[in-house]
Amino acid sequence: MAEAKKLAKDNYLFREGDAADAMYIIKSGLLAVTKTKGQSEVMLAEINPGAMVGEMGLFDNKPRSANVKAIKETEVIALPYDSLNKQLDQLPVWVRAILKNLNETIRESNKKIKQLETANADEERFPPHVINKFMSILNFVFNKYGKPEATGVSISSVLLRNYTIQIFQEATNKMTAMVNALTELGYLTQEDRGDGTQKITNLKAAELFAFVDWYNDWLFKQEKDRKEPLTEQECKVLNALILFAKKVPTDNKGLNKVDLSVVQNESMKEVGALIKPDDANSLVEKKYLGDKIMDGTSVFAPVELPFVEPQAQNWSLVNNLKKKLR
Structure with missing residues (x-):
């Protein structure tokens, strides 16, 4: 059964996370849709008289996805889901299915738009x-x-x-x-x-x-002259190889040949993670390591410490800053 409800300025109709039990038609006044961000709120939209809010929960019973509060004194007409569901039950099954599908599509679209907006905001903030x-x-x-x-x-x-x-x-x-x-x-x-x-x-x-x-x-290097960036995982692998490279002598070409079988056997103890021989493949492809060397039954990765140490350190910092500055 529909009922009128009045909201004073700055009072909430509902908050993000609340259980959904009714939809509302705005009779007079003005509502704001907001999202909580830290200690403040970000306004997403305004809802004018004649519009409705809270209808999506009618189909999926999910908690409220945003706050809705009065910008000025507002009156709404509440339409409880219980009453609306009784009316929906009288509709053909195919009509209810279409309405539910539309609702899910809108909710997913809103979610993807939000993700894209967040990604773009992060990209613009700290490229x-x-x-x-x-x-x-x-x-x-x-x-x-x-x-x-x-x-x-x-x-x-x-x-x-x-x-x-x-x-x-x-x-x-x-x-x-x-x-x-x-x-x-x-x-x-x-x-x-x-x-x-x-x-x-x-x-x-x-x-x-x-x-x-x-x-x-x-x-500012031309793309053809620029090495591909290292991912967080590749940095972990390269740092592990650097650790093991420092335990073996440097040859006359300035390389420290790391036995990848030794790395696999001892990496869990030394760095707290399992580093397998194939984990070095992308580092070879990106030319941070030379080609693997077969010697008997062992496979070695040639590591040029003066080159790779600053690369590992700097790419680790880049990756960490990207995470911290989101």
């Missing part, structure tokens, strides 16, 4: 050149104003903020995200000074300077 730009700003401020300390080089968060926004005219929230990511990864530390500012210490200044030069060189 590779933006990562390197903010790393460069960070390096510049540390190089020019950093104070040497026992653990590294330190600067004030105020100084970094001022340079980011005033000199380079970039968003300070992005710099904050970059600093937090590098802190989590062990490159920086942050210490509150008690006045709302922080002392930021760079623990690995040389590595971050080298990273910017390396990444800039990779980004």
